Amino acid sequence: MSRRCELTAKGPQVGHKVSHSNIKxxxxxxxxLCNVTFISDALGRNVRLRVSTNAIKSVDHNGGLDAYLMxxxxAALSPRALELKRAIEKKAAEAAPVAKAS
Incomplete structure (x- = not known):
């Protein structure tokens, strides 16, 4: 399992541990990273993703998983998240003509 957020693509960074004597x-x-279950309103199912805590806050701020993915x-999304985005866009496209027709 990679240590990369599926929504924001945050990954490990390299730096220095600096001792008291300034040895680096x-x-x-x-x-x-946290394993989180999001609810997709458009797809009508739960989606389990491994995301950073920053991404959890961003999803909440944007009004849910569907709005965040739209x-x-x-380019920043993982293959699983990109697949979800396409499925949500497809559902939204199917729902839009029905709303216009009525």
């Missing part, structure tokens, strides 16, 4: 040794800063840049 390499270390990794890992993203704060606004998200496709």
């Amino acid at each position: 040794t390499k270390r990794r800063f890992l993203p704060n 606004k998200a840049n496709a």
